[in-house]
Amino acid sequence: MDCSIVSTQENRLDALRSWDADWSGLRVVVTGISKTGFSVADTLAELGARVVVVAASDDDDARGHADTLRIVGVSEVILGEATSTVLPLVDGQQAELVVTSPGFKPTHPLLAAAADAGIPIWGDVELAWRVQTKAGRKTAQWITITGTNGKTTTTTMVESMLQGAGLRAIAAGNIGTPILDAVRDPQGYDVLAVELSTFQLHWTQSLEPVSSVCLNLAEDHVDWHGSFAAYAADKAKIYENTRVACIYNAEQIETERMVQEADVLDGCRAVGFTTGLPSISMVGVVEGLLVDRAFIAERKDSAVELANVSDIGDLVPRHLVANAAAAAALVLAYGLSPADVRKGLQNYHNGEHRIQPVASSEGVLWVNDSKATNPHAAAASLAAFNPVVWIAGGLSKGVDYDELVQAQAARLKAVVLIGADSSALAASLAHHAPTVPVIAVREPLLDGDAVMALAVAEAAALAADGDTVLMAPASASMDQFTSYAHRGQAFMDAVRELMESRASAKKES
Template identity: 85%
Template sequence: MDCSTVSTQENRLETLRSWDADWSGLRVVVTGISKTGFSVADTLAELGARVVVVAASDDDEARAHADTLRIVGVADVILGAGTSTVLPLVDGEQAELVVTSPGFRPSHPLLAAAAEAGIPIWGDVELAWRVQTKSGRKTAQWITITGTNGKTTTTTMVESMLQGAGLRAIAAGNIGTPILDAVRDPEGYDVLAVELSTFQLHWSESLEPVSSVCLNLAEDHVDWHGSFAAYAADKAKIYENTQVACIYNAEQIETERMVEEADVKEGCRAVGFTTGIPAVSMVGVVEGMLVDRAFIHERKDSAAELAKVSDIGDLVPRHLVANAAAAAALVLAYGLSPADVQKGLVNYHNGEHRIQPVASADGVLWINDSKATNPHAAAASLAAFNPVIWIAGGLSKGVDYDELVKAQAARLKAVVLIGVDSSTLAASLARHAPKVPVIAASGVHTGNKADPQAAANPTLSDGDAIMARAVAEAASLAVDGDTVLMAPASASMDQFSSYAHRGQAFMDAVRKLMESRASADKES
């Protein structure tokens, strides 16, 4: 492709800044056909673009989606593992744009071919921002949230606060509702609470949120980004073009540096959040109260009470307080009142699989934190309990466990390993917690020294059965005062369909254990 053709394409794309712009005939390749890919293709077809969808999947769901997309006007849908690696033509010509789903890495052959040809690549979030403005439809303001951990919790807290204030608001993006479905809602929303993964941020460039936050930063998804530096750089994009306030974690200097280096709108403020006593221009905690020293006129020598920490719930670990402080700062920047913050927290339901109490019996607390899919998330869980019988392991995503184990070793009474290959975690335990008993869920007891080989070769392949065994092993060790915490510090896809499946397997196993004990007590 010559330079003049590339320039013409870029000029046309620059004009596409609303639903009412001229999208007709635009040649687009869409990657993926799950929720994100389907919503992208459906939107572009409605806009009049010429769309070809490529996807590696070729199951019943993919074929059903393909049939629907062809009915609504998508030019072609190409399914199958081999086909998704080749950049197809659209109406016999090269595409003018690729819109990719988050699962496709930048190094994917199709995306690499597009980049080599000079074809712009967007994500679904970039497309959503560009099409949200439409005559006769309300245009929502955006509040954007990212971070290694806590994104979903903070996003749903923001949603609860906005709805408590009487606004039409919804959590969207990397959570539940695809962002394009939210912006196409016929009635429109006042505000969108948008959770963004680094995958989505990587392909975004035009967003202008009212307020934004990077909650925290720790090693994760190195396999997708190629390096921790690249991962951090994509996280930092959350702050670009923010209008009113960039919210940063005062307890993690990296997020403050992101704000300092961001290109924001004139007048945008930097506001910190903390689980301790807040300095000026921060939201924090004083004597069990969430307080504001950022959005009040007298912030130099006073603070405004927002809510009691206990308004969040009975079990409020430190990281959940941090999420609430961040959410409060985000909505205060939008213009909500302290009463709105409190109402939102009182009405908030933390949902399943994130530090979720499952049972309490004989003085033992059972906690499901299947959403702890990386070491940073698991550390937050472990820090909330002591002593802990820790159920952990799974698909590691190339991360290192040494820092996690070193920091939390003193809390560990025992570790029960799940996962097809938990050898990396087992090796870290052997190095940094050699006195902690480690047990493979296959039933192989390794005594006081972790055995990476045993952990790497469980005798059972079924995830539910492995989890049942893990719960039984934990129960045999737990006594009054202990917490059994299932916080895997790993992804779930080696043995389960999702973290939710893994969490449900844990809850089912605990429930069966409790029922078995109750039945035994009756018989005795």
């Protein structure tokens, strides 16, 4: 490709740093037409760009979105698996920009063709950062959160703390509200708590958050990134250009190294969080109290109480305390007070499918942690209970289970396996926990709800007084369920049916 053409494109894109910049006529290809792709295409059309949307989906929802996008001014919508891998022309010319949805891997043929042609590729988060500034509308500060696990919990804790302080704030990005919908809000926000997946971080370059955190790092999404090293490199992008404080996990050296290697803005600090006693420039825990030794003048020899760990809730495993410490550090960097942190934690509701007690009957605690979609998350759940009848399995995403099983084998009373193919987890259990009974629920003709009902029945037969039945699958859900929420709901429904059956049996006797 002519280098002068590439240079002209880059110069034009570099100038696009606000809503009021000249986006008119910019030729853009948008990949995907679900929530993210739709918001991207809608935004660009409103800005006056010439937009072609490409999506593999061709169902009723996709066609409905396509009709809406054509009405708002999108030039063309191309649906269907056969055409979704081809980089289309825009108004008969090569695109100047591709904005991709997170589901598209960098190796996707369309994105690979764009890269080969020298066409810049952004994600929705990069676009949102560039268009958020608009005359007459409040420009929000960003607090950014990533990590293999705990992102949503920490992000919603940050949101609760900000709102408790009287700020107009919202959780957005990889959670809840699409980031472009948040930045286009007519009233504007004071602060955005932005959860970012590695899929989104991969395509970012311009973000300048007030504070940022990588909560933890463990093997996940290797199938998308191609390697663990590539996955870790994208996680580390969370810290680039941070303005006030990079928050790292003092119990995981990898996150501290990310901060050390990050290109941050002048004056940015490194602040650790821990579930143990905090050193200087850390937020941590002392005798059941969450305390700050980072954002006070006397941090060399004292700490300030932020909250009681019990303020978080009745069931507070270690990783939930870590999330609270990270959230506190993020908002203290923004300028909130200790009282704001406490109020936010007291108002916080963890939501469903995250270490969620479902029932307690005959001395057995039933816990739903369907959000534990990888080994690292499942390990955190398992570490909170002993002994455990563990319901696990599903779509593995190419991860390894050996470390998880080795670390948690001693607390496993039994394992009930679900999933269309849980052979990798079964092999790890056979090798590293050979004395633990494993029952596989293999009913390929049943739907996910029926499979879960069988798994709950098997777990009930195995559990006794003092045990916990924990559904923390360490796997994705899409092989038998529509989502982790569907899987979690199926578990809760099955447990409640079991409780009702037991209650009826007692009445009859």
